[in-house]
Amino acid sequence: MPWSTSAVLSRTVAAVEAAGLSLHLLPSWYDVDTPADLERLALDLAATPPARPGFPHRTAKVVAALRPVRGRPPRQELWRTLSSRRVYGNPWIGVEENVVDVGGGRLTLYGIVVCSGCVGVVPILPDGRVVMVRQFRYVARRHTWEIPTGGAHDGETLEEAAQRELREETGFRAGRLRHLHSIHTSKSVVDEVAHIFVGEDLQEAAARPDDTEEIEVRPFPFETLLEMVRSGEIVDGMSVVGLLALASDKG
Numbered sequence: 001m002p003w004s005t006s007a008v009l010s011r012t013v014a015a016v017e018a019a020g021l022s023l024h025l026l027p028s029w030y031d032v033d034t035p036a037d038l039e040r041l042a043l044d045l046a047a048t049p050p051a052r053p054g055f056p057h058r059t060a061k062v063v064a065a066l067r068p069v070r071g072r073p074p075r076q077e078l079w080r081t082l083s084s085r086r087v088y089g090n091p092w093i094g095v096e097e098n099v100v101d102v103g104g105g106r107l108t109l110y111g112i113v114v115c116s117g118c119v120g121v122v123p124i125l126p127d128g129r130v131v132m133v134r135q136f137r138y139v140a141r142r143h144t145w146e147i148p149t150g151g152a153h154d155g156e157t158l159e160e161a162a163q164r165e166l167r168e169e170t171g172f173r174a175g176r177l178r179h180l181h182s183i184h185t186s187k188s189v190v191d192e193v194a195h196i197f198v199g200e201d202l203q204e205a206a207a208r209p210d211d212t213e214e215i216e217v218r219p220f221p222f223e224t225l226l227e228m229v230r231s232g233e234i235v236d237g238m239s240v241v242g243l244l245a246l247a248s249d250k251g
């Protein structure tokens with residue numbers, strides 16, 4: 001077979017999976033055989049914080065003495081996925097383990113939490129108050145005030161998902177719904193994209209929370225919510241982004 005790290009690793013991964021074994025890819029280091037290899041090593045060292053655990057201080061000192069190092073220019077090429085396998089799944093999330101070529105012949109093992117997109121609604125009453133919900137969040141181990149949020153179901157449009165979450169958690173339906181902002185909730189670990197809407201012309205509807213949800217619903221003056229963001233009382237990312245985006249929208 002032709003020799004290359006990518007070719008060897010791809011065949012190794014396939015053989016390991018066929019045998020039903022587990023694969024653990026250890027961090028790789030550099031072959032410095034040519035001036036181009038030294039250039040790449042120097043640029044990578046310059047872009048790595050020295051305080052990072054495992055930083056090779058002695059190597060960095062030697063390389064710095066050989067040549068002046070400038071800041072690393074951003075790479076233009078995208079990382080390439082060489083192989084991917086699902087290692088866990090439940091009705092809400094999955095976990096993938098990918099072998100990735102990050103450029104320059106370097107490979108890494110990348111874990112990704114896979115889930116559907118999610119939506120959030122900033123519901124505004126006619127008097128300008130915003131309807132918020134308070135519920136226990138298991139991962140955060142605390143109760144949090146937040147805008148109504150939740151995952152989109154298969155076959156739903158984002159607007160339909162936003163209306164459903166608003167109705168389930170608050171007992172309101174928005175007569176008018178407009179998109180406010182979209183964000184990656186955790187761009188390095190989770191593939192989730194959150195779409196945040198403003199809901200206006202609210203109409204009462206029957207609330208239908210999930211069996212695991214115990215929700216308190218309360219309207220707040222908008223300025224009070226901004227102060228709760230500034231003070232750290234509101235910590236939910238979608239809520240912080242939605243409220244601040246609405247404040248910017250208001251001017």
